[in-house]
Amino acid sequence: MSKINLLPKNVAELIAAGEVVERPASVIKELIENSIDAMASQITIEIQRGGITYIRITDNGIGIEKDDVPTAFLRHATSKISTDSDLESIGTLGFRGEALAAISSVARVKMLTCTADSTEGTHYSIEGGVEQSFEEAGCPKGTTIIIRDIFFNTPARMKFLKKDVSEGNACTSVVERIALSHPEIAFKFIRDGKTTLTTSGDGNLKNCVYSVLGREFTNSLIEVADENGGVRVKGLTCKPVFCKATRNSQFTFLNGRLVRSGTVIAAVEQAYKNSAMVGKFPAFVLYLEIPLDTVDVNVHPAKTEVRFSDEKRIFDSVYVAVKNAITKSDTRPEVKLTEPKFNPFENVTAREYRQQVISVEEKPKYIPEPKIEQKSPVLRSRTNFDFMNSYSIANEKGEKIEVRPTPKTDLEKVVEVESKSESPRLQPIVEDKPQIVLIGEAFSTYIIVQMNDSIFMIDKHAAHERILFNKLKTDQKIEVQALLTPITVKLSSSEYDSLIGNTGLLENGGFEVEDFGNSTVIVRGIPSFLTGEDINSVISEIAEGLIKTGKVSVERQEEIFHTVACRAAIKAGNIISRTEMQSLAEKVLLNKDIMYCPHGRPVAFEIKKRELEKQFGRIQ
Numbered sequence: 001m002s003k004i005n006l007l008p009k010n011v012a013e014l015i016a017a018g019e020v021v022e023r024p025a026s027v028i029k030e031l032i033e034n035s036i037d038a039m040a041s042q043i044t045i046e047i048q049r050g051g052i053t054y055i056r057i058t059d060n061g062i063g064i065e066k067d068d069v070p071t072a073f074l075r076h077a078t079s080k081i082s083t084d085s086d087l088e089s090i091g092t093l094g095f096r097g098e099a100l101a102a103i104s105s106v107a108r109v110k111m112l113t114c115t116a117d118s119t120e121g122t123h124y125s126i127e128g129g130v131e132q133s134f135e136e137a138g139c140p141k142g143t144t145i146i147i148r149d150i151f152f153n154t155p156a157r158m159k160f161l162k163k164d165v166s167e168g169n170a171c172t173s174v175v176e177r178i179a180l181s182h183p184e185i186a187f188k189f190i191r192d193g194k195t196t197l198t199t200s201g202d203g204n205l206k207n208c209v210y211s212v213l214g215r216e217f218t219n220s221l222i223e224v225a226d227e228n229g230g231v232r233v234k235g236l237t238c239k240p241v242f243c244k245a246t247r248n249s250q251f252t253f254l255n256g257r258l259v260r261s262g263t264v265i266a267a268v269e270q271a272y273k274n275s276a277m278v279g280k281f282p283a284f285v286l287y288l289e290i291p292l293d294t295v296d297v298n299v300h301p302a303k304t305e306v307r308f309s310d311e312k313r314i315f316d317s318v319y320v321a322v323k324n325a326i327t328k329s330d331t332r333p334e335v336k337l338t339e340p341k342f343n344p345f346e347n348v349t350a351r352e353y354r355q356q357v358i359s360v361e362e363k364p365k366y367i368p369e370p371k372i373e374q375k376s377p378v379l380r381s382r383t384n385f386d387f388m389n390s391y392s393i394a395n396e397k398g399e400k401i402e403v404r405p406t407p408k409t410d411l412e413k414v415v416e417v418e419s420k421s422e423s424p425r426l427q428p429i430v431e432d433k434p435q436i437v438l439i440g441e442a443f444s445t446y447i448i449v450q451m452n453d454s455i456f457m458i459d460k461h462a463a464h465e466r467i468l469f470n471k472l473k474t475d476q477k478i479e480v481q482a483l484l485t486p487i488t489v490k491l492s493s494s495e496y497d498s499l500i501g502n503t504g505l506l507e508n509g510g511f512e513v514e515d516f517g518n519s520t521v522i523v524r525g526i527p528s529f530l531t532g533e534d535i536n537s538v539i540s541e542i543a544e545g546l547i548k549t550g551k552v553s554v555e556r557q558e559e560i561f562h563t564v565a566c567r568a569a570i571k572a573g574n575i576i577s578r579t580e581m582q583s584l585a586e587k588v589l590l591n592k593d594i595m596y597c598p599h600g601r602p603v604a605f606e607i608k609k610r611e612l613e614k615q616f617g618r619i620q
């Protein structure tokens with residue numbers, strides 16, 4: 001082995017550069033961060049050929065004093081920290097003092113900079129780590145840095161670059177993310193001569209998100225603003241129905257810095273549990289502010305992974321903030337009708353038309369009273385009861401009449417249990433409850449009702465499933481129906497294992513299941529909701545569900561509840577009485593908790609009266 005040598009400065013710098021300068025996008029990231037640290041309020045980024053041949057960053061920040069310029073290009077030269085204790089509370093984006101040294105060792109770099117109180121600026125140029133010129137120059141306040149021919153002296157690294165387009169896209173994505181992290185800074189991004197992004201820098205989050213991510217995204221978002229346990233969480237997150245197929249639209253900013261944090265993602269996704277469709281991911285832009293000493297950013301050279309000293313506190317704060325925002329803002333998905341195709345003025349004059357509209361609108365408003373139908377025996381797939389008979393109702397004088405109970409359906413049982421604490425349902429509607437007028441049912445699937453200024457279409461299966469699911473989740477003890485003849489169910493070995501490993505959770509769900517050996521279980525009791533169901537198939541469905549669900553026991557418990565709720569709920573096509581429809585509609589519309597079925601499908605859609613009026617040309 002040969003003698004140990006200290007590496008020459010330029011070789012050491014080339015090696016170090018590898019950590020910071022991976023591709024044009026990483027150069028841009030470092031340089032924009034420098035501009036932000038220099039308190040710029042306007043930053044322009046220009047690239048050509050994906051940033052490989054040309055990058056320019058111009059800012060209006062504090063600039064660098066002439067004498068400091070060459071120093072700034074030395075390794076470990078930084079104005080941002082000076083002692084080890086400063087490392088404990090890093091408030092700037094840079095602090096390693098590496099970027100300029102690294103970039104200038106693998107590219108041709110020019111800097112023009114001028115501080116607020118100097119009359120002359122400085123022009124400095126350095127190529128492959130070697131100073132080319134250092135002189136005074138007239139220039140505006142702030143700093144412009146131009147990087148040409150990245151990796152010109154390291155052809156091996158050059159080979160690793162992708163096509164111009166890919167490198168350019170990576171630069172765009174960096175600029176977008178940084179722009180999102182600083183709504184108070186006006187960004188402009190020019191790519192191959194075209195301005196592709198501008199933000200106003202007015203400090204308004206929504207405007208910033210709009211500029212960066214587009215209108216469609218912005219309109220689907222709800223605001224988050226909360227503070228728990230010293231953690232401030234604000235920003236925007238999407239309505240559950242707008243969840244996306246990938247996690248690409250998830251942005252977390254921590255004290256102004258874009259970070260990746262599994263904890264934050266997990267907390268947000270947990271908050272969407274049971275609201276978003278399975279397999280879809282929430283889109284969000286969240287800004288977290290936490291005390292500087294509770295986070296360790298010095299984890300990864302690219303500094304995007306963060307570690308929190310108290311992960312649980314972060315998880316809880318984010319979860320609560322997002323959950324609250326979703327719950328508060330949750331409105332039912334609204335059906336926007338397409339623009340009316342006919343021209344209302346085609347066959348009548350505008351004046352005639354307006355008169356007609358006025359005469360219709362002046363008529364006294366007539367809202368039909370909810371009809372309570374006299375039941376006649378009808379064929380039902382699951383039910384053979386008279387829904388009305390099962391609990392007390394009020395007669396015209398307001399007196400309660402108790403009616404003889406008859407066998408009940410699952411739906412009825414739920415309604416009954418849930419209404420115990422409430423006043424009887426079919427009495428005259430009290431003032432503060434909005435009146436829900438049943439219009440009817442379409443395709444034996446969608447219940448149509450009118451409430452306030454809207455029409456709602458309710459998917460009766462999804463609605464009933466959600467009601468049952470909520471009940472299963474909140475009930476302390478689920479009513480168990482013991483089976484007179486226990487049922488044995490033969491399963492695949494993985495299904496068998498999943499059931500045997502979860503007998504406790506099954507018991508919470510109202511099942512009494514025991515091991516019968518030889519991949520077989522014996523079912524001695526079932527939740528009474530499921531009386532009459534094909535227990536064999538329910539049990540294998542639960543087993544399959546458990547196999548797919550992760551290790552978290554809460555999730556596995558919910559999976560069992562999902563299956564029970566889904567199996568016990570009335571199905572599309574089942575015939576139900578108008579009273580049942582009315583009751584379901586009330587449950588759904590008067591309870592904010594019933595927005596989505598447990599799989600995240602919406603339970604109801606809203607069509608606003610205004611939308612109809614627009615459609616019919618009554619209003620513009």
Ligand code: ADP
Nearest residue numbers: 034038072078079094095096097098099100143
């Ligand atoms: P770091 O950002 O980690 O301190 P850099 O190598 O990126 O290290 O920058 C070195 C120093 O150069 C910074 O600490 C800062 O003082 C100065 N500097 C770099 N870019 C700018 C800029 N755009 N405006 C003002 N000062 C800058």
Ligand code: MG
Nearest residue numbers: 030034094099
């Ligand atoms: Mg820096």
